[in-house]
Amino acid sequence: MRWMWIDRVVELVPKERLVAIKHISASEDHMADHFPAGDGHPPCPVMPASLIVEGMAQTAGILVGHAGAFQEKVILAKVSRAELALDAVPGDTLRYTAVMDRLSAQGAATKGTVERIDPCCPGTIEPFGEIDLVFSHVDNNMAGMEFPEGNFVFGEQFKTLLRTSGINA
Amino acid sequence: MQRDEIFEKVQGVLVEALAVDEDVVTPEATLFGDLGAESIDVLDITFQLERSFDIKINQGELFPEGVGQDPEYVQDGNITDKGLEALSEKLPHFDFSGLNDNRSVQNLVDMFTVNSLVNFVEQKKAEASA
Numbered sequence: 001m002r003w004m005w006i007d008r009v010v011e012l013v014p015k016e017r018l019v020a021i022k023h024i025s026a027s028e029d030h031m032a033d034h035f036p037a038g039d040g041h042p043p044c045p046v047m048p049a050s051l052i053v054e055g056m057a058q059t060a061g062i063l064v065g066h067a068g069a070f071q072e073k074v075i076l077a078k079v080s081r082a083e084l085a086l087d088a089v090p091g092d093t094l095r096y097t098a099v100m101d102r103l104s105a106q107g108a109a110t111k112g113t114v115e116r117i118d119p120c121c122p123g124t125i126e127p128f129g130e131i132d133l134v135f136s137h138v139d140n141n142m143a144g145m146e147f148p149e150g151n152f153v154f155g156e157q158f159k160t161l162l163r164t165s166g167i168n169a
Numbered sequence: 170m171q172r173d174e175i176f177e178k179v180q181g182v183l184v185e186a187l188a189v190d191e192d193v194v195t196p197e198a199t200l201f202g203d204l205g206a207e208s209i210d211v212l213d214i215t216f217q218l219e220r221s222f223d224i225k226i227n228q229g230e231l232f233p234e235g236v237g238q239d240p241e242y243v244q245d246g247n248i249t250d251k252g253l254e255a256l257s258e259k260l261p262h263f264d265f266s267g268l269n270d271n272r273s274v275q276n277l278v279d280m281f282t283v284n285s286l287v288n289f290v291e292q293k294k295a296e297a298s299a
Contacts, residue, residue: 077209077212078209078212078213080185080213102219104228106215109216134216136209136212140228
């Protein structure tokens, strides 16, 4: 299953900030169901907010993972805040900026902003929302529980994304 | 920093981290019982305390860690004498006197009150200014 909700990393300042973009396409499967036609209204394809939060989680997760040379299993522990003011539709580009707020052996907290770039208004970047997250370095927090030795978080899909973005993993 | 001031900031941290109303965050309220905290909130609370009070909290310094998995500290679901001794030494901000009559691990969780967080911050600030 492909579960990548960002297309490219466009900026990385190690341990400080990471910027990624996501181009929203009408061909994404969920657009047919979110929302379908019904009761006299036509289909209304809108990017689900939960997947926008996932996009930020992947953006911030890479920032946190990179800080530990991708040796830690970085798991999203908590969505501290998620406020999205607009809808994102096919053709839009979302730009995620994750900033490291706290980083420790146990995990990290990040602050994130989402912006929308509308292809009809080139050069215009609109504030879209804010998403703050907490990540756990799971091996350091789940006393008594054992996880696979290999890093199941940063798998092949992430490695491909990083490589195509010019980032060494 | 006065204790009242520390309490108010700790209260703010818990309101933010646990999405609870301010009036339920009393000094005696238990974090995991009264305020509904879950284990994953520990990390968030730790980060927010660090941020709010400009302190550094090391792993295992605020809450006990690995106690339940250590057979020297817990036997048959109860804290041993050695376990209680270790907890009291490592975590002086908690009042473990409630364990004298009931040593169950579940009872241990009820020792984690808002007051204990205030104690912890008070100690950290005192250490920093010493």
